[in-house]
Amino acid sequence: MATQALSALLKEVRACTLCQEHLPHGPRPIVQINRSAKILIAGQAPGNKVHQSGVPFDDASGDRLRDWMGIGKETFYDDTQIALLPMGFCFPGSAKSGDLAPRKECAPQWRNRLLAHLPNIELTLVIGQYALAWHLPDSANTSVTGHVLDWQKNWPTVLPLPHPSPRNAIWLKQNPWFSTDVLPALKAQIQHILKK
Template structure:
């Protein structure tokens, strides 16, 4: 597993398309219990070479009901983005993930995992990649119908502060779903 992660961290396949150059971010061990699949590292993650070490990460840890120590233990949580490098800034946020990473690296990584009990799919890109034809018509319906995807997958909105509009329009998520998520995560850890 560590050899594969080293290969991924040295990947330069889409270097020409990265405004800040490649800096793949991925963590995990063969014993990881929960896999965090999301769009791509943000600018701060790129700069610090650490995923979820920002306001989004704090909100995510709050939703999961875990400490920072629990969260950054790769035997608890693996980080497997759809795109491993920061894609650059777009008009309304970061650019979408390019198509190279997931097809090139996800299958070999999944073969290495031996103890995964839950896959958290954060955001529409992750949900489209993993739910495929079983996905509902949009992110809100995926999240509202999360029980349809259990016990393997748990779809979530992105925990970014800019996503507060979605959370404001969908208070049921933090009122009901987050508690269910915390119970599942607590049972796994």
């Protein structure tokens, strides 16, 4: 019954045209969800490359994220282990520097309904400012760096992360503690969860 309800909801999501008029490349909702998933990745929105392929995190950001997690593509794309629900399901278009923000219509329309179908999540990776504002609303005025510095606040069930985009290479160089303190804990927790 629950699986059928999720399938019906996913059919609705994939047919969504709510913000079609604002999407320069048209709607193509991209999500990965299964009731069995143990890890949730709450990202921003698909980029142009992902919009073209239809595969979430099928880009340099995904390569870096998988490296941070210590897993390969086979595990990453196993929906019984990992759910991928960005704040906006469609590519919002490009801005002068990077992509536009996720469309504001998407999360209120779909997010809580989909999250209700994820009863087994043990760890949520919250990537970037828009996901942080939704998943950690009590600290809405905190910067991404502030959230990541305070990573142990909701650990081991929630981990704020900077965006794994190659554009954040400077941030990673300026914050070496992220690689020495946060990533080893993340990799260990993911292995612990996946071995259950």
